[in-house]
Amino acid sequence: IDGGLLSPEAVAADPCPHGMTRELCGLLCGDDDPAVTVDPDRPVGFALALDCQLAGDSPELLDDAQLLDVVEGAERMERWASALRTRMLAVFADRHPPGSSAPPPGADSGAAAPVGRWLPDQVALTLRVSLEEARCMLAGAVRFAHVLPATLAEWEAGRIDERKADAIAHATSVLTDEVAREVEARVLPGAAAAPRRLLQDRLRRTVARVDPQGAARRHERAKADRRMSISRSDDGMASLWLSAAAEQTEASWRSVDRLARSLG
Incomplete structure (x- = not known):
């Protein structure tokens, strides 16, 4: 647009894909319907990002469904x-x-050092997180890439979120890589539409189904860690916390519930 925001020189110096130029020019030139909407079926990428940016700049032109x-x-x-x-x-x-x-990145080529000394630190500095969190993020990333690549692909396509991806990774962390991929293959097809709580239930059932002996061993080990604790809080309040076998915890809850109801 000669003399405007997009001069021929500017476009030549920094060309835009055709779709981007067409939609942006539509806004600048005042089309009959200047509102830019977001196509729900558009794959993630520059076009979806541009749609969101342009539509977000003029929300007053959008109806509720478009918002x-x-x-x-x-x-x-x-x-x-x-x-x-x-x-x-x-x-x-x-x-x-x-x-x-x-x-390390940016250091002289002669300053080689064991990567274990600096790699987590570099991630922690880049993401502004603690060193322990950086280590966990690196370990989790490697597991997604090598053990659960299908989950990572669904996540990167925007069909599942990070919480669902983490739920799959957490539930399969006790399994061998081969069995973890079997569980992934069973639960992933419906993961996008399922609420996270339902996905976690499906993961528990699937893990128990594909590895019944392992599930029994893990249950026995977990029972050894059962415990109860109290946590004081403000305003004269406190929280009581119990971790035990499901049937014992359920029985404890019913007992306390009956006592509370008997007091009116």
Whole structure:
């Protein structure tokens, strides 16, 4: 648009994909219907990001359904971004395997050091998280990339969020890699539409079904960790916490409930 925001020189210096240029020019030139809407079926990528940005700039032109399309599009882009971060962390970790030596990013090539000394620190500094959280993120990223790649792909496509991906990773962490992938293959097809609580229930049942002996062993080990604690809080209040076998916990709850009801 000669003399406007998009001059021929500017476009030549920084060309835009055709779809982006067409939609942006539609806004600038004042089409009959200047509202940009978000296509719910558009895959994650630059086009979806542009739709969300342009529609979000003029929310007064959108009806309620279109506003929710922007919300959904933004959510899918957020999922894609967090999955992309995870995949890049896995690549970073794979590039510097445990036991190897290399110079930290930006250091002189002669300053090689064991990667275990600096790799988590670099991630912690980059993401502004604690060192322990950085280690957990690296380990989780490697597991997604090598053990649960289908989950990572669904996450990066924006079909599941980080909480559902973490639920799959957590539930399968007690399994061998082969069995973990079997569980993933069984639960992943319906994961996008299922609420997270329902997905967690399906994961528990599937893990018990594919590894019944392991489930029994883990239950016996977990029973050894049963305990009860009290936590004081403000305003003269406190919380009572109990971890025990399901049937014992249920019986305890029923007993306390009966006592409370008997007091009116």
